[in-house]
Amino acid sequence: MHNRLLLINNCTFVDMNRINLKELSKMLSLNPSTVSRALSDHPDIKPETKKRVQEAAEQFNYQPNLHARYFRKKTSGLIAVILPELNMFFVPGLMNGINAVIETSGHSIIIFFPMIVMPKKKKSSTIV
Numbered sequence: 001m002h003n004r005l006l007l008i009n010n011c012t013f014v015d016m017n018r019i020n021l022k023e024l025s026k027m028l029s030l031n032p033s034t035v036s037r038a039l040s041d042h043p044d045i046k047p048e049t050k051k052r053v054q055e056a057a058e059q060f061n062y063q064p065n066l067h068a069r070y071f072r073k074k075t076s077g078l079i080a081v082i083l084p085e086l087n088m089f090f091v092p093g094l095m096n097g098i099n100a101v102i103e104t105s106g107h108s109i110i111i112f113f114p115m116i117v118m119p120k121k122k123k124s125s126t127i128v
Helices: 021-028 032-039 047-059 066-073 091-105
Strands: 005-008 012-015 078-082 108-112
Touching: 021 032, 021 047, 032 047, 078 091, 091 108
Parallel strands: 078 108
Antiparallel strands: 005 012
């Protein structure tokens, strides 16, 4: 597979498979904060600018960096559920209820099933 590269401002090459916000803003000759706000549909950004940014983002397959977003917001949007075991009779109903609430909140769910291994009992040895 060949990487597609793009020349920006006659000097910078960008891998179009992994374009970031700064590179997108350079291509559009806009401030990165303006591009970010345009992608977030901020009311202070002109509709023409929003359209231009959104078209470029789609054309160059821009994907937001979720790690950076979560770091900035200081939240991941993930809710962890830790269950002792899957074969408990109430788990499917519990998970359906949790999932129904989480879907409406815009969060995501991650489920953990810890692997608990009980140590074997040591044979008692009698010293005589």
